Amino acid sequence: MATYHIETYGCSSNRGESREIERALRDGGHRPADGPEDADVAILNTCTVVEKTERNMLRRAEELQETAADLVVTGCMALAQGEAFEEAGIDAEILHWDEVPTYALNGECPTTTPDAEPVLDGVVGLLPIARGCMSNCSYCITKFATGRVDSPPVEENVEKARALVHAGAKEIRVTGQDTGVYGWDDGDRKLPELLDRICDIDGEFRVRLGMANPGGIHGIHEELADVFAANEELYDFIHAPVQSGSDDVLEDMRRQHRVEKFREVVATFDDRLDHWTLSTDFIVGFPTEDETDHERSMDLLAEVRPEKINVTRFSKRPGTDAADMKGLGGTVKKERSKAMSELKMEVVGEAYESMVGETFEVLVVEEGTGDSVKCRDSAYRQIIVRNATERGVDVGDFLDVEVTGHNTVYAFGDPVDEAGSGPAGVEDAGAVLGDD
Ligand code: SF4
Structure with missing residues (x-):
């Protein structure tokens, strides 16, 4: 059970990810601190849109490492230029946003509140x-x-x-x-x-x-x-x-x-x-x-x-x-x-x-960021399907998905049509993946 402080910079995608982090932290029994100085862990969700922003991110990370007991940096700058924080002498854990809640648990079990109902x-x-x-x-x-x-x-x-x-x-x-x-x-x-x-x-x-x-x-x-x-x-x-x-x-x-x-x-x-x-x-x-x-x-x-x-x-x-x-x-x-x-x-x-090129039956469990959905295969591996609206994929659906790539935190995939003639909309999906 830890106290956390979270700061978010940049676009609506980052804000959505920070909301997800907070939800998971609260589900895990953590509570928000009054400020970074009271936090067991400070989380900086970064943006890297222009050089000036990057300098601001580094400066803010320096300030936070002085106050909170532990600093985690996530978001676009963490993923694209994680080494910049180390080069600046900042002692931070660089993580994908999906990994932040478990890191904050510090090895402890997540809590369930007394008499918690489904x-x-x-x-x-x-x-x-x-x-x-x-x-x-x-x-x-x-x-x-x-x-x-x-x-x-x-x-x-x-x-x-x-x-x-x-x-x-x-x-x-x-x-x-x-x-x-x-x-x-x-x-x-x-x-x-x-x-x-x-x-x-x-x-x-x-x-x-x-x-x-x-x-x-x-x-x-x-x-x-x-x-x-x-x-x-x-x-x-x-x-x-x-x-x-x-x-x-x-x-x-x-x-x-x-x-x-x-x-x-x-x-x-x-x-x-x-x-x-x-x-x-x-x-x-x-x-x-x-x-x-x-x-x-x-x-x-x-x-x-x-x-x-x-x-x-x-x-x-x-x-x-x-x-x-x-x-x-x-x-x-x-x-x-x-x-x-x-x-x-x-x-x-x-x-x-080893998943790339393979097809898996998945359940669509929740909406992701943008127009993506999060799916789980039978071994609970996370597969993201993008352009969900255009592809007619809804939360709660069971469907077959061919994995096209991954980022070592989750895989990306395309729905396979019922006739089994290959991934639907592969060209579109390729263009979308290229946007990253
Ligand atoms: S199993 Fe260990 S880490 Fe988990 S709640 Fe009990 S004492 Fe804490």
Whole structure:
């Protein structure tokens, strides 16, 4: 749970992206700070339209790095000239806007508010299945506010899911601080049963399982993978934050898993599912992380090759045990974060590259910026379709899309016509992609 300050410059597209960032931050339990001086993380959404603007962006980034605990730069200038910030001596994390909310979580789980009810947002139904967790991570401030997991019965959550489907939900997002420990408070590990029951509801919809710590999934991972394999409604996607490739650091973080447990979870899903997406998180620069520990994290990332990776530079949260540990220097954290981010780009780029030229069935889940829509394939990979109005593509549609390119955060694609004679409007799409 962090306080944030966000500043947006430039066009309506940037403002739309900042609104999305804020929405995700608030959904994750963060709150706005009164100003940059009170913020745990300051976010600068930049514009690069003329040279004078660029100078202003650099100057503002310099000012913000003096005030906020952590600075993230996103937007056009970050993507086109990210190196300019480093050259100016600005210690900022350069991120695509889609990556900002997870970075701001600082390795903590997203929170669900007490007694949170399901919410339908467009065709996306948010289903909080429980609040709280069973852990006591040494870097986490969230747990102070939420406490031990409190799980309503399976039947109650299934009824809520049914109500969402009846109200028009096409994608149900099963959320919770740690969905893997659902039912632990009753002495029963009930996540596989819950997911199976939700998938039995009449209707055409998809189900996305929210963050589940490796320690919570391990032990039910075989049963869980079987449920995924048996139900096409479930996106073949898990978000299991490993946080470090070193058991020593995991112990200091007081995580409930060790690296081998994480590996076993991944191997089981590899075994049961043909195409699935592993999303994981790494905290870089934890106070007790030495060079060998860092290398172990790099090696684990290179070995497991997750399709989605969130890299967070460790920052202290007041009142946590990790805040009392002697921290690493900013330069060390920055260098390790840079090395891991470079490896991440290589691994994720390779995964996206393998999608190009392939056709996937997708669900259109929400509107994107401009006239684009965001789609998800069966492994929850994000594919953007542009010129949606002209192509008659609406939110809630299921359609086949051929992937034409990617930017390592999401893929771009063109709808394939029903006769299967190739992507519709390829020439138009090519012209649009060229606009970027
Ligand atoms: S699992 Fe760990 S990081 Fe997540 S809320 Fe619980 S204590 Fe915090």
